[in-house]
Amino acid sequence: MSRYFLNIYETLSTLLTGMRITWTHMINIKRDNVTLQYPEERWPRPERNIGFEHENYNIIRSRLHVDIDDCIGCLKCERACPVDCIKIDTIKAPVRGEDIPNMKHTGETTNGTKKAMVVSRFTIDMSECCYCNLCAYPCPEECIFMVGGPNSSKHPIDYEFSEFDRTDLIYQFAKKLNSEQKDSLQTPIPEAKA
Amino acid sequence: MTVDTLINWFATFGDFPVLSFILAVVISGIPLFLVMALNAMIAVYVERKVSAFMMDRIGPMGQGPGLHAGKWGLLQTAADAIKLLVKEDTVPESSDKFLFKMAPFIIFIGAFLGLAAVPFSSTLQVVDFNVGVFYIIAVGSISIIGIVMAGWASNNKWSLYGAMRSAAQIISYEIPAGLSIIVPIMMAGTLNIQELIQYQNGTVWGFLPNWIIFNNPFSFIAFFTFFISAIAETNRTPFDIPEAESELVAGWMTEYSGFRWAVFFLSEYANMLVVSGLAVAGFLGGWQSPIPGLFNTGAWGLFWFMGKVSLLIFVMMWFRWTFPRLRVDQLMHVCWKVLIPITMFNIFGVGIWKLIFG
């Protein structure tokens, strides 16, 4: 019998404790609120100076971007991609490290590396990308990166890229070459297999 | 402004009893429906905000350019209502179509009829029955038929589970609810709601208003047993097992959409209003002012009544966003082994109390 009343007492007391907690939260909503009104307010994105000397390693996992002028067509990023969303075609340049003005091809990267290849196609399918960041690490010229964060000087952040069509998420980075321009270069080198 | 007063007023224009009766019913029914719709809209909005605030959220907000949902999301429920009305009304291929379409209206009728006897103020009551309390309790059971119809006609196992659970639950909890409301009836000696409220005039213990809840310890307990049973009858947490969304998807409402579902929703909130109204009338002095003798006239009655009802509805929301849900057998346990003994004891105690203290 005492068990019966003890049960009722326990029920009431624990329930009232719970109600007190929700009540305090309700009246202190101004203090406790964690909602952000998304389009108007946004979370601050982490921008930091990471702790080791490779300053340009990126800490943002956002849209991939390629500074195509710096790309030497080494295919390292393509090989590193676990989902094969990067696709690169290269054509051997006639002269290593020389500009080809009619194709807007620059011969040297900003690091001073002489390019041996003309990148005729560099596409990234962001709908397939798994944001693992594995492509950004092996790049010798640091030309493929995820936008924003420490790279915001190179490219503004773009978290909210959305398209109506899936194919619009395939980003083209290489400069457009028409077939004559391609023919004027040498025959395409078959891409290396991973 | 009861139907009776309307009929009497029409009678001054001539003798046409049938027409005047129909007119009186329609004239008083339309505001009642508006009350129902308005109640649902406000209650949904408040429920959203209350739940959000309790969870450290802020709920629907309409900011920025354009009119998303009004300032502070005030238009959210209106937008929802429009959405529900223009939504496709899906009827499952293998359902019993007639019953499926009928069920929402039966539930609606139950809630609507109950609302007719709710005393919003000393004059603002559609029908003032001489057995008003009994009537509300009785009419409240109509919705079970609708629920079982809905669950059966949907031809869906989840719906069937929900309906069966709901029927068992509502029928069981009517007993403690009825036994609890007997306490004020015993004390006032009447089944008429207005007389019941009139009985609660004046003061008790010197300073408290003479509401039945404050009258004696038994009636104090009776209020809580009634309120708990009332929550169970309206299928709200912690007794929301008929529509337990983590178990039964949506219970007996699983197959409903659009307008029919909106009717369910409307009825649910109307039911909350009815049971809270009965609790207020029976225990909390109805439209009587909490300060005896002050602000007790005219529109104040409506204000006090709605204020008390809103308080009870808020407590129901508070429960919902704090508590987990009971299991079916525990629900029955609470009803048959806890509430009914207590209410029985209460009736006995009130009888003794009346005998001793008058």
Add this chain to the structure above:
Amino acid sequence: MTLVEIKSAINSQFPGVIIDNEELGDHQLELNGDKWLDIATFMKEDPILSFDQLECITGYDGGEEAALQTRYNFHSMEHRHKIEIIISHDREEPRVASIEKLWRIGDWFERETYDMFGIIYEGHRDLRRILCPDDWEGWPLRKNYKGQELYHGIVVPKIKEEDGWE
């Protein structure tokens, strides 16, 4: 207990079941699969071995030439020792006794290995595919697996497309 002790315990009970294989690591033991159910029962119920936990069953396909294998990782909660048992199967008709009744988790692990490698566990009460659909064709994790091209009229995507990227 070390591997040597476990080995000698099994060997004394079932002489000749242990297959010597130099390539194996220091926690692995290759057994002949003929008496597997008896050995497993012994391993579970012997108070000295007392392998009460079946950690993992891994199917293994060594390639066209090599055999199919089932690898069992056992662990004893009581004695805190572990062992890996390897049993090789015939490639054409891979069959081995089921240990599902001894370790209940063997039920699902064996179903999974059956699903992926087509190894049939004799005596399993409910040997169905578990991860793939019931009417899937082929054994996906075998090295010579060729995926079906159509499944109920749906084109099955290739695992890694050769040059179809466009």
Add this chain to the structure above:
Amino acid sequence: MGVVKGDQMILNIGPQHPSTHGVLRLEVMTDGEIVSQIRPHIGYLHRCFEKHSENVTYEQVIPFTDRCDYLASMNSNFGYVVAMEELMEIKVPERVDYIRVVMGELNRIASHLLALGVYGLDIGAFTPFLYMLRDRERILDMFEYTCGARLLYNYMWVGGVSHDLPKDFEKICIDFLDYFEPQIKEYNNLLSFNKIFVERTADVGVIPADVAVSYGVTGPNLRASGVKWDVRKDEPYSVYDKFEFDVPTGTGKFGTLGDCYDRYWVRMLEIKESIRILRQALGSIPSGDVHQSIPKKIRPPKGSIYRRTESPRGDLGYYIVSDGTPVPFRVKMRSPAFTALSCLDEVSRGWMISDVIAILGSLDIVLGEIDR
């Protein structure tokens, strides 16, 4: 499923159902509310992890392990890299080990928070879920601050971690722990000690210790049955042997040993232990380069390894077979939720449908890991 008798009914719970925690289908034989048999159907989320792994290089497997147990990606990574390092016999710098432990424990807290919150949701309490998600969010923020990703990190690499900790990470983390510890009390008052919650979970779905071991149930579910087994303690990997922490086991606090409440409560206690580990680890992270022992090319020697680690759901084992090439020959993941789910049938026979939901929730399954 056998013959359906006259008063029995087969109920399909899922694949689309609010509380199957993913795309799980349960074929439930019921007699009224009473469940007599359950047949789980899994595989709706099968993404061929093991087949994929045989076609990508060793480092490219890591993003896929993220997606297996997506609620504890750090721990998924952790298990894989620990197995790989053991196979390749790499000794990682101590700083890396410490960072991994910090990340793993933070993710354990995050995962348990979600498990507990969703469990409340299964029982019908909505509010604790949002409180716990609110605090989990702060952990995810810390992960974002560290590695840029919030859910799928690809943070731990074979031989190191992808990024060093931010300079002020320790302070942020300690701040979070100081904020978080009092919250546990609030959760307890709001949910754990709530009488309705206790009634719903205590004595329900008891897994006796021998059944748990036989079914290969591990992690908090096994410890709730009273078996003191924790890979962190019993087969220490990384630097777990340097920290002082208890292994909480079930005690039958409100009911029987090994019931749903114990499984819930062990997780709550584990959060506290994780905080303890974190406080010790954060205070003593040695300095160093986190990249120095990352191999240029990952080519493990021929051989195989089975290594298990303690993920929030239990023993996460990786069986890796290498043939000396940069591509794994075979990767098998022994997922803890897979084994936990397999005992659902036996445990929930004779209980009600509501209890099946409670038992399923208490097992804390992640379908991504079960189906792989």
